[in-house]
Amino acid sequence: MKKIVVIGAGQAGSSLVAKLRNSGFDGSVTLIGEEPVPPYQRPPLSKKYLLGDMELERLFLRPESFYGEHDIALRLNETVVAIDRANKQVITAGEALPYDDLVLATGSVPRRLPGAIGGELPGVFTVRDLKDVDSMAPAFVAGARVLIVGGGYIGLEAAAVAASKGLDVTLVEMADRILQRVAAPETSDYFRALHTSHGVTIREGVGLERLLGDAHVTGARLSDGSELPVDFVIVGVGITPATQLAEMAGLEVENGIKTNALGQTSDPHIWAAGDCASFPYQGARIRLESVPNAIDQAECIAENIMGAGKTYVPQPWFWSDQYDVKLQIAGLNTGYDRVITRPGDKPGATSFWYYKGKQLLAVDAANDPRAYMIGKRLIEAGKSPAPEQIADPATDLKALLK
Structure with missing residues (x-):
């Protein structure tokens, strides 16, 4: 029976083990987390949870019972001290766990x-x-x-x-x-x-x-x-990818644990997903610190462990909540040389459109979900409306999708 061990019980780790079971994987699945609680959402920590508007149980990504019901061994409050690649074992303080495929979803650590x-x-x-x-x-x-x-x-x-x-x-x-x-x-x-x-x-x-x-x-x-x-x-001075285990195991590290387009590290039986992983994208190597990336990358790797052979192609998007403003970001603005400001339909709503030459790279939309959704669809479709069209408040954004 094939054994899969996942180190890191955050968004990526939880998504990966759930995807394995939902895709029909019937081998052994173990999820190891350092914290004493089941996998939970992190974004609300600095928002609704800190405000007192969200109870602890609502943070949980899935009820704790989910793991037992899906035959996932959830090992909480446990630290992995080493990876023995030669014998394909994960070493904790008390035991050695064998694996056929290992996934590092170790996340990041705050500076x-x-x-x-x-x-x-x-x-x-x-x-x-x-x-x-x-x-x-x-x-x-x-x-x-x-x-x-x-x-x-x-x-x-x-x-x-x-x-x-x-x-x-x-x-x-x-x-x-x-x-x-x-x-x-x-x-x-x-x-x-x-x-x-x-x-x-x-x-x-x-x-x-x-x-x-x-x-x-x-x-x-x-x-x-x-x-x-x-x-x-x-x-709040940033985070760094949690690569210590990977480095100790001799895996390649380059702005995170270095993976190929499938999610494999320099050891084909070890994979990496989420904040800790860097991967090839549009001729460069990037690392995305976001919930959507953690989910999508982890699910892609779950399929690839089962033999799908799928290239991971991210659709970058992010968000931030501050007071009564929701900022939604689509795309990556790296290399932009021009920004178009477009007022929204409601007071206080606005969006900022990033261009590199004539290419639309990204959109920051503040309380303007319509601009965000249309911008996201344009970017994913590889369409770049003329900056002059975006700058003109009379332009019907939805018509740009045709």
Whole structure:
């Protein structure tokens, strides 16, 4: 009987084992997770769950009973310490598990502040897993002073929750503007104005020099010499792919665990999916940090383990919720040289269309689901309407699909 072991009980791992069973795989399936709870959604952690609008059970991707009912051995609160490729075994603290095919769905780890600048002080949090959010939740008290380090989507989402709960919020971003790594200046301007209107102080082009305090963080000294009193700190300075197991096993790593178009690593019996995996796409090698990618890639690999031989072709899309704004992103904006701003049909709705020459690359749509859906369909179909058409409010977007 064929044995499949999956390391990492997140979105990718859960999707993969479910796809195996739904596709008729009748061998042994084991899913190993380090956390004590069943696989759960991560995006709501920094939004509805932190706000208190979502119960723990609603986070779960599937009821815990699903795994037993589908003969999936779910091993929680368990750490894999090594992979023995020669003997095709996964080594945990207590045993060696044999496999025929192994899937690494190890996800990513948050970048942390160095201890040298006070990153290890109590009261300094990251936003990555349930434990992180549960530990910081008691600090979200109206009037508390929070410093958020990092102006990416995680930092902005945490700022939105904190401001909504009545906290005094300061966000610092070392780069010239928030969202600089992932979005155009137009999108940055939109969200800067949104947060400022909710009372958040945003300081761009300013870094954190060190945190202050002994038994607990009490303040922060910034790179411009100013000091802020703070009650706690949230660090949102990005993530790195969790490749340690793969590296120890001698697998190739290149901005993540290196896979081919099928999802196989440099060992054909070991596969990788989700945040931890890099794969070929349009002549380059990319890694996508998103829920849709984790699901689609994992399901493709499940089929390939069963012999489908399918090339994984991503359809990139992402989202972010801040206050009453839902940002939806279709495509990848890498290499853009022009951005078209298009007002939406409703107040506050707008979209930003990224072009490289005449090619449409991506769309950022804020409270404009129609622009998002049409942009996504255009990109997936390889269609690029003229920028002048997008810029003209009289253009019927839907007609562009014909």
